């Protein structure tokens with residue numbers, strides 16, 4: 001909202017109550033003659049009744065007579081124009097003005113040319129930082145607190161809502177201006193969304209402007225008046241924006257309502273997540289729970305077959321072969337060992353995202369240490385010639401043991417969640433459907449003392465388990481194929497995935513804000529996913545290579561390494577950008593990035609990787625996933641399962657994450673989607 005519209009509000013308010021023409025002319029002449037002076041302070045103060053009052057009338061009818069014909073901007077002028085269908089303003093250059101259609105032809109900085117009406121164009125001055133009026137003392141004098149302080153004079157300190165409704169002569173405006181004291185005008189607040197996209201360096205006009213208004217609806221208007229005067233002197237057109245239009249412009253009325261009722265963006269809002277049925281509800285959950293374990297055994301079985309083509313399914317085992325108590329014992333021992341490492345008091349403490357209670361849980365970050373200890377233990381076992389190939393020989397039974405443990409864990413989690421308070425439950429966990437909540441998980445952060453079950457299973461059990469099984473496959477390949485050293489394919493698959501896990505463990509702190517740790521309940525989906533699916537299904541390429549040797553040339557290997565590096569760079573830099581931005585949105589190293597302030601207080605990145613697509617980290621992840629499949633050659637589809645699975649998982653995840661974001665950011669998320677239309681791959685999806 002610029003000064004014109006604020007003036008318009010002033011006129012409209014008082015016009016309604018009093019004599020429209022008189023007041024419009026009064027303001028107009030006051031501005032032209034610059035005779036309005038504040039007595040003591042020499043400042044102008046704009047204030048008024050509650051600026052969020054929707055009942056105010058439109059001013060355009062009342063002030064139509066003040067509109068002047070002719071273009072306000074000249075060819076070549078720079079200005080800010082509203083992007084059609086949004087409330088975003090971008091810098092433009094005026095190319096020409098068509099008096100017939102009354103439209104300006106404008107050029108946006110990205111090269112887009114468009115015809116735009118004048119009311120959608122604002123002078124750059126409105127967005128520029130105010131020089132001269134920014135001294136700290138002056139800023140302080142504009143603060144809401146001070147202006148409302150009871151110690152102040154009635155005119156200065158009057159709460160906007162208490163503006164007296166008397167006759168024009170005794171209205172604050174007349175009285176004050178006649179005394180030459182203070183000009184009071186009614187303000188319409190700036191909507192933070194109106195000042196969104198701009199580079200985030202310290203000089204950023206838009207952000208500062210928006211911040212100024214967020215901080216104080218009672219503002220000093222000297223600079224704006226100067227700008228306004230200049231516009232009049234220059235015989236440019238006065239444009240008034242209808243107040244109704246101001247709010248009607250927004251596509252989502254609820255958002256406006258929220259903004260009006262709660263104009264001050266609140267930092268660290270913990271959004272109340274509305275329950276939403278995912279995975280097709282109870283039916284979908286049942287299907288997933290019943291199909292995933294057999295699918296895994298099928299995949300493992302196909303890897304172990306000589307002919308791994310999908311239609312050559314011939315089970316040499318029965319489901320009874322899946323069980324062996326000793327294997328279950330070893331698996332339980334493995335998990336116990338990982339738990340011990342998890343509880344080691346080494347490594348820094350990090351804090352999770354704020355919970356519904358406002359509390360933040362602390363997590364010990366020692367995944368890398370745990371991986372190191374496991375590495376040392378494996379080396380010792382190998383040194384003492386302990387047969388680690390036992391794991392390969394009983395892979396199905398290990399997978400089945402892990403599945404059983406995940407079912408026991410899910411049952412325990414479900415039972416204990418009955419004691420959890422509503423605040424401790426996830427959004428999906430509040431559903432009353434037993435199957436659905438068993439699958440999705442009810443409790444958000446189930447803990448036994450300091451032992452966080454979900455965090456442990458996602459980081460230690462899943463990731464360390466994954467690289468361990470990969471390593472076992474490497475040993476098995478050497479053993480079965482009588483190799484002195486592992487094949488290039490096996491080394492590359494192991495190296496790529498180890499590198500990915502090391503990256504995840506190194507950046508473990510950022511995992512605390514991932515969908516699963518921060519928002520998902522802990523139920524069968526994550527218990528099975530972490531204890532079973534990640535270690536046994538994600539290592540499928542390595543499992544395939546054990547019995548299906550693939551020779552790859554250096555050229556192919558080089559291409560695969562390049563592809564993995566390319567994916568990793570996208571994955572890593574996108575995650576780094578977001579994590580650094582979430583840690584400190586004012587980080588000077590990110591000043592080149594554009595962002596969208598949001599009404600919930602946490603801005604959204606809108607340039608860099610996050611301006612390229614809405615989920616650049618998923619794009620990088622998917623590129624890497626396919627790169628990990630390529631060393632397995634093209635003889636079978638089986639080793640490409642991971643590529644298909646992860647692509648599907650992340651596409652589905654997009655809709656889940658976006659649903660959350662739409663709930664949290666509402667209208668601002670739509671704006672982001674408008675700015676960045678593609679989710680994962682530009683022009684495709």
Ligand SMILES: NC(=O)C1=CN([C@@H]2O[C@H](COP(=O)(O)OP(=O)(O)OC[C@H]3O[C@@H](n4cnc5c(N)ncnc54)[C@H](OP(=O)(O)O)[C@@H]3O)[C@@H](O)[C@H]2O)C=CC1
Pocket residue numbers: 513514515516575578581582602603604605606610614615617618621646649653657660661664
């Ligand atoms: N290999 C695998 O099997 C899997 C890997 N992953 C990987 O794990 C990582 C975490 O995944 P996940 O939690 O799903 O997703 P993200 O790390 O992408 O997190 C999504 C959150 O980021 C924030 N966000 C979204 N857009 C923006 C933006 N423009 N600017 C600033 N913040 C934004 C929002 O949270 P808020 O605004 O509340 O901060 C949103 O909820 C990813 O790198 C993913 O690739 C995930 C699943 C499976």
Ligand SMILES: CC(C)CCC[C@@H](C)[C@H]1CC=C2C3=C(CC[C@@]21C)[C@@]1(C)CC[C@H](O)C[C@@H]1CC3
Pocket residue numbers: 288292458459462504511514516525526528529530533534
């Ligand atoms: C088989 C089930 C129906 C679905 C299982 C889904 C799980 C395999 C994934 C859900 C979210 C995951 C995350 C990761 C691994 C896969 C699962 C458990 C990461 C730990 C992978 C490494 C990243 O850096 C972080 C991921 C968080 C989410």
